[in-house]
Amino acid sequence: MAEFPTKYLVLASQRSGSTLLVESLRATGVAGEPEEYFQQLPETGRAPQPRDWFAGVSDPSLLELLPPSQPGAAEPESAVDRRDRILRAGCSPNGVWGGKLMWNQTALLQQWAAELPDRSGSDLRSAIRDVLGDDVLFVHVTRPDVVHQAVSFWRAVQTQTWRAPRERRADTKARYHAGGIAHLLQVLRNQERSWREWFTEAGITPMRVNYRDLAADTTAVVAAVLAALGQDPALAPPPALERQADVRSNSWVERYLVEAMAKGLPV
Template sequence: MTESYFVCATPRTGSSLLLGLLASTGLAGTPESYFRRPDEQLWADRWGIPGPADPAFDYEAFVRAARAAGTTPNGVFGAKLMWGTLDELVAKLAPATEGRDLAVLEAAFGPVRFVHLRREDELAQAVSWLRAEQTRTWRAGDPDGTAAEPHYVEARITELLDTVAEHTAAWRAWFARYGITPHEITYEQLTADLTGTTRGVLTFLDLDPEAGRPIQPRHRRQADRLNEEWAARYRTETAR
């Protein structure tokens, strides 16, 4: 059985959907974005420990609290990492250890496995990212969302397309550098078969899908006709 695992992704690939599905089983930890810098204070407050705003902030204590919060009774810990978060996590755990990322992670989390989640339709991903960015609604019902009206911005879609490609390539290069074979999933596979895809992750983690609770989504798909219209417009106007 796996001790720890990370869902490695880029924004708008269905990572929150996958985390919720995995958590619902009661077998695969309680995976969340524990190590995203803007959320550290929120998590610290929730756990009742000093956060980054406190001079007494201790990152090792923060990681221990994250492990306690993200681990199910069977001893499995899960968390999500976006590409930019990986470097921050490693640097905070062990400064001046360039080139030893995997060893640093294993020292903090024990034997680790990796799930790589990406999106085949990168244009749809960039469009979804732009809308979430404009409305500050990253998941349905997001309390931080605004009533801002989303608007088409071709240049920003191009920038986000380039970022998606860069970060996806960076994840692949990182896996190759450390000889890691991640469990590969696409957004399209996930949304087409929520249960089957989740069971596949559990099997990869050496967990018995039959031993857990029923698999239940806690998030719903946000894309609508406007996303499709923006994608079609972008293809037409850029021939891309």
């Protein structure tokens, strides 16, 4: 194995700061073209749409705030062709590959990896190995304040606005709903627990990135990842994106915490 890994996979949950990290890594020009390469649902060929996150929820006051799902269909592609396409697309000119994987996407990754020839196993670690090889740096991004994370997620699924500042106007259409925030908070907690259990099960010690550190000094965090990849830390740029948290988010967090205490909602 090479002295430094030539591939990395950012492991996270939605609204954890992972996009800030990967876009800042992309901006270096030497850390791949990191995307969520494993998110397309086989029945639509699309990433999960807002209502997909609320399967089984029947509250009409919540569902009316979500846009309708759009139809779609996956393009025919063999598992080998898809693997080869992803490996090409994720590389920067120096040969470093980057990608991002959310826990909800792990089942999709395993599903299509099962069609690859000469499998090394049927578990998640084997799926990653059979797609990317063993030469992979795992970077785990976490956000300790999960209520803030859930509020951000709730705003994003309503408006399908995932980045700032260009789409800020659309984001103002989001409406507060304690039930929506509570549901997504549970989703996020389950994802984070699943990542930690998997690390233990697979014997993996990832490079850990705390959202607070990432937000406070993005350049320093990117420099540390570059160093772990054997790339020049001095290439770490200023943050590639602006933070989306604002006064409105903070007020929703405060409101939710009050309601959670009164109604027994998760925190």
